[in-house]
Amino acid sequence: MPDSWLDLDPDAHFGPATLPYGVFSTASDPGRRVGVAIGEHVLDLGGTARALGAPFADTVAGPGLDALLAAGRPVWDQVRTALTAWLTDPVHADAVRPHLVDRSSVRLHLPFTVADYVDFYASEHHATNVGRIFRPDQEPLTPNWKHLPIGYHGRSGTIVVSGTDIVRPTGQRKPPTEPAPVFGPSVRLDIEAEVGFVVGTPSPMGESVPVDSFADHVFGVFLLNDWSSRDLQAWEYVPLGPFLGKSFATSVSPWVVPVAALEAARVEQPAQDPEPLPYLRGTRPWGLDLRLEVRLNGHVVSNPPFDQMYWTAAQQLAHMTVNGASLRTGDVFASGTVSGPEPDQRGSLLELTWSGKEPLRLPDGTERAFLEDGDEVVITATAPGPGGTVVHFGEVAGRILPAR
Known part of the structure; x- marks a missing residue:
């Protein structure tokens, strides 16, 4: 697993091997967005996907994970592959950095609509x-x-x-x-x-x-x-x-x-x-x-x-x-x-x-x-x-x- 271009603490709980999904909001933007935890940051996944022209941008636009869940395994793999590249290849650093939020400043929500x-x-x-x-x-x-x-x-x-x-x-x-x-x-x-x-x-x-x-x-x-x-x-x-x-x-x-x-x-x-x-x-x-x-x-x-x-x-x-x-x-x-x-x-x-x-x-x-x-x-x-x-x-x- 390649290292991230982010300056991550060696003991960071969410490194590139994890990349878990959640839903967050901030005090300045109360709208709920899909996020991915990386170190002490949360990546606004929808915003990043739109900025980089990812084909799955609409699927991860939020306000929850429901659309991504329903998209199925091929799309799940596509998103994870893209995330790994965005957060480990320095060529993407300038485009990705504006969409990072301090994890300590976010409010986390129930990430998807629970069915049964x-x-x-x-x-x-x-x-x-x-x-x-x-x-x-x-x-x-x-x-x-x-x-x-x-x-x-x-x-x-x-x-x-x-x-x-x-x-x-x-x-x-x-x-x-x-x-x-x-x-x-x-x-x-x-x-x-x-x-x-x-x-x-x-x-x-x-x-x-x-x-x-x-x-x-x-x-x-x-x-x-x-x-x-x-x-x-x-x-x-x-x-x-x-x-x-x-x-x-x-x-x-x-x-x-x-x-x-x-x-x-x-x-x-x-x-x-x-x-x-x-x-x-x-x-x-x-x-x-x-x-x-x-x-x-x-x-x-x-x-x-x-x-x-x-x-x-x-x-x-x-x-x-x-x-x-x-x-x-x-x-x-x-x-x-x-x-x-x-x-x-x-x-x-x-x-x-x-x-x-x-x-x-x-x-x-x-x-x-x-x-x-x-x-x-x-x-x-x-x-x-x-x-x-x-x-x-x-x-x-x-x-x-x-x-x-």
Whole structure:
């Protein structure tokens, strides 16, 4: 990967190997524009494309990524090739420089219109921990878990961009010691550190998408926090699964890393036993070597490894379309909580505190079983890039406000 002609800090989070897409505005220009992060700058992609006469200028004109998502893989590759040349070949410096904005001065927005939202349950370590917590006298994994990627349909309208405050949800909950449910604010508010994927190229209803077609349909990858009310969830989820305990808010990072930036991060997934049915098999691995970091009020509490996920995103996409369900541009699907085999690799407070029985002691002397009002959670991630570079995903952050 060639270096940029920009004077980038060696530790810059967004080098030429990443080039993630987002949507930004500034105080002087409140109109929303498509941007690409490079070092401490954001490149106005539409403005640059118009200035250089790029054939895709109208596609990236904004105010969001929707048109680019819908354009498909050939255009995605064309844009990324052009961006790499513009930001690494000094011949383009004079034309590109006027379209750079300091990243510290921009406001970032939800980068695309969210269509449908599906959340999976793909970490064997997470599923096993949850099973042991809630069903200590039974097998931790349900009989179907190793045969198909389990998921549920979420609420796309409550997906919010990083930095949006999260209001503590209110609803029914039934404490184990009470004979009947009570109503009030959730007292077991949790996080789920996840990785999200956004669909660009749609598919017709009635046709499934094979595992090997993943990169033809999925545009990019981002971080996601599936905020979860464990007490609301525990009372409501039988027999139809998560509802109000999940639907109040889901936070996503503002930068979408293109799938093309993750070739060097592709790894074999953990061995699958029993062997999945044929529609869940592919010819190339789609495990991803992402390393997440979860901070609570500035303190690192977990480092979940994404390469340990039992089901890959490609398998998830194949499964959610195998019944003929169509894909739409802007569909989001998420990995489910990312957890590893070690206690400090668990991606939820439910696991980290073993359902509150073993509270976290933070360096400032406070303890947490679940989230308190005023708490802030920040999730970041990195992946290996080409030639020893590092791909950064930015962050997804949110602060808890009291119930209303």
